[in-house]
Amino acid sequence: MRLTVNGSEHELDLDPRTTLLDALREHLGLTGAKKGCDHGQCGACTVLLDGRRVNSCLILAIAQQDARVTTIEGLGGHPVQRGFLEHDGFQCGYCTPGQICSAVGMLGEVERGWPSATGDDDPLSDAEIRERMSGNLCRCGAYPNMVPAIREAAGR
Amino acid sequence: MKTFSYRTATGPADGLEPGAVFLAGGTNLVDLMKLGVATPDALVDVTRLPLGEITDLPGGGLRIGAAVRNSDLAADPRARQAFPLLSQALLAGASGQLRNMATTGGNLLQRTRCRYFMDATKPCNKHTPGSGCPARDGDHRNLAILGGSEACIATHPSDMAVALAALDAIVHVDGPAGPRTIPVTGLHRLPGDRPDRDTVLEHGELITAVDVPALPSATRSAYRKARDRASYAFAVGSVAAALAVTDDGLVSEVRLAWGAVAPRPWRAWRAEERLRGRPATAAEFRAAADAELAAAEPGRDNAYKMELLPRMTTALLERLADREGR
Amino acid sequence: MTAATRAIGAPLARLEGPEKVSGTAKYAAEYRQENMAYGWVVPSPVPHGRLRAVLADPSADAIAVLWHGNAPELAAADDPELAVLQSDRISYRGQPVALVVAGTLEAARRAAQVLQLDIETLPHEAVLRTDHPEVYTPDTVNPGFPAESSAGDVDRALAEAPVTVDVTYTTPALHNNPMEPHATIARWDGDDLTVYDSNQHPSGVAATLATVFGVDRVHVVTEHVGGGFGSKGTARPNAVLAALAARVTGRPVQVALPRQAMFSLVGHRTPTIQRIRLGADTDGVLTAIEHQAWSQTSRLYEFAEQTAVTTRHMYAAPHRRTGHRLLRLDMPTPRWMRAPGEAPGMVGLECALDELAEQLSLDPVELRIRNEPHTEPETGTPFTSRHYVDCLRAGADRFGWWGRDPRPRQQRDGDWWIGTGMAGATYPAMAQPSTARVRDLADGGFEVAIGATDLGTGARTILSQIAADALGVPTGRIRIRIGDSTLPQASVAGGSSGSASWGWAVTEACRELRRTGGAEAVFDTTDLIAKQEKEGRHAFGAHFAEVRVDAVTGEIRVSRLFGMYAAGRILNARTARSQFLGGMIMGMGMALHEEGVLDPALGEWINHDLAEYHIPAHADVESIDAAWLDEHDDQLNPMGSKGIGEIGIVGSPAAILNAVWHATGVRVRDLPARLDKILPHLPT
């Protein structure tokens, strides 16, 4: 089967049961995407699939042979990464690649005018960022520092 | 997860071999497969079928393709304008990532989050018929007060489905026996003595689209969800409502559906009927909600829903009535 | 200030930050091995019984199915939970009864799912209650305190007190849930064992594995750890299972626990039942304090949470009594979770004080100030430093506490009831023996090596600051090596004692290097620490919360949370703030969200995943901040620091619960405060 990750194509011989997350971590050595729950409940495995943020633990690799996958390793110094460094947007760092990929995907959603449940006029108000980022749990509680990191990465 | 074969569906009426199931976003199916609760022999991927469009219906309604992702539907300008409650319900569900994966068809057919059901090592009549229902004496804080049976008191967890139920949406299915339509309110079965069967769909029947008929009053509609944390949590109670009030303050049109109280998105027919033509006041709203709950059978730990739902319903309808008045 | 003390306290960014934001930081399960196999734990489906046999499905492509019938014999460790697959006895649901090893993760999981177990089921008990006939008083509670203490005549003082409070608070089982699940990769090269393991104490894990397998050379690599919060303090069954399977199969084996297994296998905070009785005169001066705590432990191991111990240190009162009772159940063994003892205990004490303030019509801050002790209330030992009252006052100022209407359910904003609450906080300042080594690299740089770990605490960064100051060089010239059992032995990253313990050893080693002018210096703090007085050393703090409660649904949001701390010298302002906030957020989870939901019939916490066990999500955390006093204490350690990793979760739950009462008039005495407990009491 074929997988296109961070611009390179890979030929892999995988069990059809292999999730995208396990394909990345166990077969391609791309361990940036993390496994926190394996059931879509934490966001640690977030990657971009054709530019959209998704939970790679609930995606079967076999179903994504035509997709472009972008992982944290492929972001290459994105402003969100710099923002996390500047604002101490993490502690243990385990949720961090997922948070960052999620934020990158989220900023794209905001650009496309997508609403959130918060419904503020400013789609990047603090409350909006919190709601839009709620699919990524952080047990260290680094949330408060992620908000300015993400806001600034959006050029605010 | 049991091994399976995988193929992409080629046409709506493809049908399914025995033991095969459709795969859409996978956010529920793959989850249950990992848990060993779902054990299909084959997956037929429907996401490449041409079911990903939202199109206008004559008269102002919308046809939503079964493979339209929840996030795309929630962001669709027509849906936001004509059916705010639908967009709100979608955005109140799951997370940004999951909504990017989840589809309209899959969302309707997602299975209960009953904690016993989601564990293959525990008894549960839904995953293993005849094994019993430990929820009745055990954990049922978020299980059904309406529509349950001796065998099962599972709740349907979808937010979107509650809005669609209020909107009288119609499900289009296609399969070996040809196409047919089913109202969303009739899609899910009540468990009775067959809790293993969630819906009226036959094996191999594919949802192709959901039609949301025009509803002028839906521009003044809303979805309200109560949950145990601020986001990324299933509802413990939810209300979808649309309301129209006459100049002299009487209810002319009302739609009301509840989530997290029953094995299906619960259309509150009885409450609606009671309200039509009555004054749009908090007391009437409350009485209508209480009337809907007359048939409820709360258990030890979910009786709070008997108070939660009427309060939410009253507050939401008051808000809509208020907006209408201004 | 001299150049020699410039680095400590500065908000230096985390040294490993660039690796963490680029995804290159490696966690335990991420060290690829040639020919690696995967182990999947088969958990017991019953809470009590005997495993007679296992029957593997021949079609499942497993390399090995290990169970007590075929697993190699292991030597006993201190922790009986590590005697995995050694006996037929099942002591709790979720206990590993077999390990399936396969060539892929997918095959291992499936083979484990279809493995048939022949089990003789025995009766079980799963519910903690105070009137159980088997309730007993342990000899000591963790980490070695007397189970009971008393002074004066509490009963008489209570009978005579004009104002009394007699309340029972309960806290549920809580689960640490670090985001990185416990994971190990084990590889044998002859009798040399290498393990990549997620833990808080690599040298401790190495020593344990050496004992269990009867070998001398065990190398534990723990470069990055995705949180632990106490649950990774010692070797967990995953480490032993991985090494066992690697031994049997002759291949490197990875055992990464599924999230669900973490609810039973790696420890949790015990449920507690706490009865607090307070007596006071009409001015709010306490005459009597009693705190009795019940908690549970397993059949395997006595773990005695020190729930009431904090009450021995907080407030003055002539008549006082604390006690602990335990009940053994057919349930998993509780272990440490962030601020064990203090976190649950201060819910009972600080909520009870709020109830007393209500009765007295006295401001809760003022009530605490009136009962400030001058020395340790039970022993009379002087405090090395205690700025609790300063925290209360400064915190109240900053939060805007003063002038608050003390009456409940007075403030409404649209659909929301608004209320504020506060509670005190404390955590012991500890240090444990550690050894550090410093080398002059002769290129202007210095290598500082110590077998510490950084769980997200900032340890790596802080140690470089400490070393820089001790050597009188900029931090850029320090190279820190931690996270490896072959480095000089460090104490566990726990008890908020890491920085104090390791920093002390690093400071002394650096000083020694300067003194001798040599190329290398090694320092072991064991003797220095042995000489230290252990009493009277605590950090203090005060938490203030504002909540809003939805008048329709009873849903609670914490709109503001503020912590004011006196925790000695703050070593890194940036990582310290993050630590305080993280503790407070976990405290919010404890107050509002978190609960292991017990099914007594199955003997299991059945909400064992992150969709059903709710930890705070991003949207739950609104305005939150922490600040600290500039506290100087030269009796602690060379840096003058106290621990900061845990105090944030101590008292913040009580502050939130007290605010919920203030908003609604509802006292939630059984945590967590969820809408169904509020709703029945709200006006329609």
Ligand SMILES: Cc1cc2nc3c(=O)[nH]c(=O)nc-3n(C[C@H](O)[C@H](O)[C@H](O)COP(=O)(O)OP(=O)(O)OC[C@H]3O[C@@H](n4cnc5c(N)ncnc54)[C@H](O)[C@@H]3O)c2cc1C
């Ligand atoms: C952690 C978590 C939190 C969540 N929170 C919420 C929430 O708050 N609110 C909420 O509403 N939902 C929530 N969800 C559920 C989520 O919305 C559903 O999992 C999702 O909508 C399912 O859609 P899918 O396309 O991924 O379906 P799949 O998982 O692909 O399929 C689900 C079922 O539908 C069948 N199916 C799919 N498409 C078709 C079709 N066209 N025709 C016939 N059969 C079909 C499949 O065979 C399968 O049985 C949550 C899920 C997770 C994991």
Ligand code: SF4
């Ligand atoms: S309520 Fe239904 S789904 Fe839940 S355990 Fe009972 S039978 Fe199973």
Ligand code: FES
């Ligand atoms: S690992 Fe995928 S969401 Fe948690």
Ligand code: FES
């Ligand atoms: S930084 Fe540790 S879980 Fe987020």
